[in-house]
Amino acid sequence: MATSPLPSSARGQAASAFLQRYGVLIALALLLTFGALRYEGFLSPFNLFSVLAFNSMFGLVALGMAFVIMTGGIDLSVGSVAAFASVIAAMLSPHGLWLALLGAVGAATLLGLVNGLVIAYGRVLPFIATLAMLLGARGLALLFAGDQSVSVSYESGFTNFGQGKIGAVPYTAIVLAAAFVLGSVALRYTAFGRHILAVGGGEDAARLMGLKVERVKVLVYTLSGALAGLAGVILASQFGAGQPTEGLGWELTAIAAVVVGGTLLTGGMGSIGNTLVGVLLLGLIFNILNFENGKGTISLSNYWQSIIRGVFLLIVVVLQSQLTKRRS
Incomplete structure (x- = not known):
């Protein structure tokens, strides 16, 4: 018995759903193919691991942002919190990695907790x-640093965290992978993940289900602060200094990575795995621009990165909005 073809509206909805779920993977595959064909050494382990190591900071911030956006919120303070954490880590670095790590992440977690309490209660x-926290954390970073970069201790082994490797694999790439694995498991298989999506889908409905909406909000902003703090530790250990003026625009990079990964800005739906793909996609775009600069084809300053991030984010948001309309 022959089956009747799907109506055009149903086919359009199916195509939109497919693109929203797998479009970022297709884009990443196309970008890798283009880079491999055009540039010598683009797919070399050195280049790929360098991209991972450099973008580990943005990946951790994007992971925290993904959980926040899934609740229907936003966290504009992540860049400033990371900068503050980098200063704390640099100041504590003479006492070793673990004290610097715990102190910086703890301070950033506290700032995230303040965000959550103010928003939820x-x-x-x-x-x-x-x-407000963006401005406050930036002020704290400049205050603690004395309005200048804070050098780290190279004798304590602190810089090994950001610059060390196991074989060819940087420690920071391992930290990034572990964080995303844990984040994906938490979202997909735990009550915490289900509660996040429920709150993003509708706070009133979540309350009727008996969920503690305020607690969920506090937890996601606290987690975002902690991950921004870890990114700040990597920043200090990778570049050898706490940077109170660093982190500008990190929130936009994180939002772009989350949105291009298919997470709705309105909340209630998202993917941790696709967020990582979004981070890698953005990182490889700038990596390709560096290769082009090396070939002499173009010559773009770092300021162009901000322009490209802004245009890219606008395009992705518009496309996501159109795909969502077609699915509804």
Whole structure:
């Protein structure tokens, strides 16, 4: 018995769903293919691991941002929190890696907790609360650092965290992979992950289900702060200094990676794995631009990266909006 073809509207919805779920993977595959064909050494372990090592900071920040956005929130403070954590880590680095790591991540976690409490119990909009924290954390970073970079200790082994390797694999790439594995497991297989999606899908409905919405919000912003703190430790150990003025625009990079991975800005739906793919896609785009600079084809300054991030984010948001409309 012959089956009737799907109506055009159903086919359009299926195509939109496919692109929203797998479009970022297709884009990454195309980008890797282009780079492999055009540049010598593009797919070499050295280049790929270098991209992973450099983008590990952005990946950790994007992971925290993904959980926040899935609840329907936003965290604009991640870059400033990471900069503050880098200063704390640099100041504690003479005492060894573990004290620097715990101190910096702990301080950043506290700032994330403040964000969560203000948003959940103070009923302040996430945009306003985290914008205030962006300014506050930046001020704290400059205050602690004395308005200058803070050199780290090279004798304590602190810099091995950001610069060390196991074979050809950087420690930071391992940390990034472990964080995303844990994040994916938490979202997919734990009650915490289900509660995040439920809150993002509708707070009133979540409350009717008996979920503690405020607690979920506090937890996701605290987690975002902790991951930004870990990114700050990597920043200090990778570049040899706490950077109070670093982190500008990191929130936009994180949002772009999360959105290009298919997570809705309205919350209620998202993918941790695709967020990682979004981070890698952005990282490889800038890696390709560096290769082009090396070939002499183009000559773009670092300022162009901000322009490209902005245009890329706008395009992705528009495409995501159109795909969502077609699915509905």
